[in-house]
Amino acid sequence: RQVTVQRKEKDFQGMLEYHKEDEALLVRNLVTDLKPQMLLGTVPCLPAYLLYMCIRHADYVNDDLKVHSLLTSTINGIKKVLKKHNDDFEMTSFWLSNTCRLLHCLKQYSGDEGFMTQNSMKQNEHCLKNFDLTEYRQVLSDLSIQIYQQLIKIAEGVLQPMIVSAMLENESIQGLSGVKPTGYRKRSSSMVDGDNSYCLEAIVRQMNSFHAVMCDQGLDPEIIQQVFKQLFYVINAVTLNNLLLRKDVCSWSTGMQLRYNISQLEEWLRGRNLHQSGAVQTMEPLIQAAQLLQLKKKTPEDAEAICSLCTSLSTQQIVKILNLYTPLNEFEERVTVAFIRTIQAQLQERNDPQQLLLDSKHMFPVLFPFNPSSLTMDSIHIPACLNLEFL
């Protein structure tokens, strides 16, 4: 006779038990030796969830030493990986994502009512029972800031060599080279030139790459927004500083190319839903500098128009650009001293910073808003490739 065996539904408690002597192996397999590629197709931030489940069990059995030990080993393991891969965007982004997720878990399951408003009943059952890990949350927050700073440093390092070339020197607008100031004609190229010059598409491709990596790894959208705000600030600062020091790029045609390049970058931001990130606002000085290059610079009315437009440029910066401005040809006049005096008189009420150049090393302070997950701990599966059978 056929017998139907009714399998009892397993009720997982959402915790992972391990022996103390397996802690080193756990941290090795889940942190130090882990490669992000091994987890393709799995739930984003899986290491963070697994670590929380181990912490939860140690809490459940009231073993404070085990909790201390695991958190310390984990944090040190993450720092070790980041030191080894201090030039690897993907690895750094992976651990930023996981560290933030672990921090969110420790809040979401802390038992503090303020962090539980979006929890399901099942998730409330998975809160910590015995220990308050507020101080460890602070450590994870500090670690997250360090990882974020490393991520920005790597990304800026990749973009830096491209910026001046792509924003100021490469011509993508057809026919613009005919309008360049005499003696400054440069041939246009669509890709990288033999002399290591870059076009705007190179910057856009790189931004796409950064964005894809961070999204695939489940980095919080609010953090992704802050990354791009920071990167766009750097593009603005490096480009503007270059403009303020070079006569050959202070021309009407550069203004035209720059406005086009900035509009391409704005369109990219809109396409990725990042136009509310503050990135466009960081480009405002450069946008105004580009417009200044194209405005008329002769009459008192022109001076008034410039002063009311250039609210994000200092007097010193406006005067510098006007001094450097190179006419298109012998029929266009240079900017007169009298015109510059008119500008200075109109702006003398302003309390401008004294320095000419922007600080390209400036970093906006980063925030990590609380971002609870809808995932329940009892639904997590451990892929075999992680070699965590001992859990």
Next chain:
Amino acid sequence: STQRPRPRVLLKAPTLAEMEEMSTSEEEESP
């Protein structure tokens, strides 16, 4: 009878720098 859950015990944590020092000294001690 319903029991009020006992309050959670705050676990003191070292700072990030202290954790790194602990890790460095452990590595130096190991053969």
